[in-house]
Amino acid sequence: MRHLALISGADPTRQLDALFINAPLRDYGLRPRTNDYTLPVLGMAYIATYAQNAGFNVGVLDAEAHGLGIKETAEIVNGLTPRWAAMNLLAPTYAMSARIAENLAPDIALMVGGHHAKAMPDRILNDPRMKNLRALVLGEGELRVAALLEDEQRRRELPGVIWRDPILGTRATGIADAKTSALMLGPDINTLPYVNRAFLPQDPYQAAPTATDQRIAQARGRDWLAAAARDGHMEANIVGSRGCPYNCTFCGAAWSANQDVKIRVRSPQDIIGELDQLHDEYGVTCFRFVDDLFLGVRDVIHEHMKAFAASRIGDRYVWDATGRINVLDRLSNRDLDVLVHNGLREVALGIESGSDAILKAMDKRINADMTERIARRLLSRGIGVKGYFILGFPGETRADLDATVRHIRNLWDIADHSTGDIRASVFEFRPYPGTPVWTTLTDAGHDPDKLLAYGDVDLTGDGADESMRQRDEFNFSVGIQFGEVPLEDIRSTLGMLTREQYERNQPTTEAAA
Incomplete structure (x- = not known):
């Protein structure tokens, strides 16, 4: 049984x-x-x-x-x-x-x-x-x-x-x-049936209330948002597109590793139909778009936001999405205001590094100044940012690592003077077969068997360190130093930043009251 x-x-x-x-x-x-x-x-x-x-x-x-x-x-x-x-x-x-x-x-x-x-x-x-x-x-x-x-x-x-x-x-x-x-x-994704959530043991799920929800409720002034800020949202994950047009060298979704994949975005009507179904069946009021890049093409953003506005999505739901920094940076202030009006709560960004040299090696097509600029524009509108960072990328120097630490703290400082918040999620670099950097590493003489020797790294102290506990599923390493900085220093930096972020996540006395 x-x-x-x-x-x-x-x-x-x-x-x-x-x-x-x-x-x-x-x-x-x-x-x-x-x-x-x-x-x-x-x-x-x-x-x-x-x-x-x-x-x-x-x-x-x-x-x-x-x-x-x-x-x-x-x-x-x-x-x-x-x-x-x-x-x-x-x-x-x-x-x-x-x-x-x-x-x-x-x-x-x-x-x-x-x-x-x-x-x-x-x-x-x-x-x-x-x-x-x-x-x-x-x-x-x-x-x-x-x-x-x-x-x-x-x-x-x-x-x-x-x-x-x-x-x-x-x-x-x-x-x-x-x-x-x-x-x-490449099936027509608009004809595929909506995911039967019976196959997902943890989705939809009841999420605990967050400080971000409290700020959004205060700013947007809707009764259901106030209740969600008090009791937490029922949340669900959703996919809005398939494929990615970018070629970040570390990423398994890089177009060069997926040339057979035709990039497709679901129609806004198909997406809205699934949002409404999840609300009707499960009471979901918050959605997380977890595809490679939902907010990644300006014309698509305009098309979807026009449909979201017509269906009053922002009056009924909030949602989080993946985004592309260089695309969001080119959006007008009015475009960002439209995202707020349509319910955007948080955007996940692949920031990766504070070093422009490493960002170039990653083929990110961004720089640290651009990231801080778009973060300031998003956070000032109450849109939260979840930033992903990679430590120990091939060729990374001590100066590059220090630049990333400064960058994260600069972003935290921007958040401290804004209505939105930023969460920094930091990872140790690990290579994936099929990605551009995998080819670079093997061409340089790295043994594929050693590059595939993934092992889990217990940063939790057998569960004793609460700040690391929710990271348990992400702590993997192949145990190879790819840059100038020793692995033990990479991991200590990762631990330091994660603990600082954990402390920032804790409700203040004023918020708790």
Whole structure:
């Protein structure tokens, strides 16, 4: 019964056609998970929803959300005996996925996808732990996964599906005509069904009230906002687009690593329909756009904000989104005011560094002055900023690292004199296969096996350090010093900044009252 309780979205009275497995970020059988929340597996839920609508009985086992160990995860899958097990392979968790796959019963067929599968298909096909692997799906999987569930032999006509012939030991790839390939590899995202939230154990979720919510409630003066500032929002994550036109050298979404992906943005009507559905069914009043770059093209921003205004989105909801600094910097003050009017609460920005030399090496097409300028304009309007930063990027000097620390503190100072707030989220650099910087590193002589040796770094002191506890899922390293600054100094700087941000997050006596 415990096993069934951990499966999301499946019909327990029917045989499982497929169980989609989100591997844990580390083996929680060895050290318990300390963070309370992990981002939902929306991509996996999209595929599961499409398969369910096609008539198949599918479920999701989110081992990360449930804090499961490797042994328990494999036991659950084997106990449920699905026809197929399916995994989304990511470089930092590939070892976890492979260990689960190694322990699957021989009669359970395995299909895999995800960024790591796309970047290193032959390495995965040749991994002896993947002995059950019958289909490796490159790219967006909704249509092709449903076709595989209908009939495994259809893989021969499915583009971007790879397998290894068990007798000949050769690599085989599905072949389709050009028209079929275009449809299978890049489905019309406006025709895909809305994600069935039954597949997501932690989404929607009740979020605690924040100081940002209190400021927004005071500034925008709506009764429902005041209630949310007091009690917290019901929040949900949502995807508004697929693909990214930029080529940041460290990013798995870089266009050079995804040239098969056609960049598509959902129509504003399709997005608004999902917002309203989530509100009607779950009472959601806050949405987080977690796609690569929702606020990333000026004309698209104008189109969506016109539709949001017509539907009075800002009168009913607040929302957070990913944004591109150079695009937002080119928006007029009126454009930013429109975003506020339409409910924008916080924008997540890939700031990455305070060093212009490192930003150039990353191909960010921004500089520190630009970031501080747009932060000031956003924060002055009460729009919060969540900034992501990378420490230890290849070639980073001590001066570059110091510039990043100064940059973060400059941004905090801007926030202290504004109505909006900024949150700094700091990470240690880690390379991902398929990205431009991966090619740079391997061309320079780095051993791919060592670059893939991801290990979790316990910055929490076994959970004792509260300021690090919510970072537990993000602390990964390959243990290589890529710049001038030793790793121990990188990690101490990361810890210092994270603790300072944690202290800034704590409510003041005045706010608490």
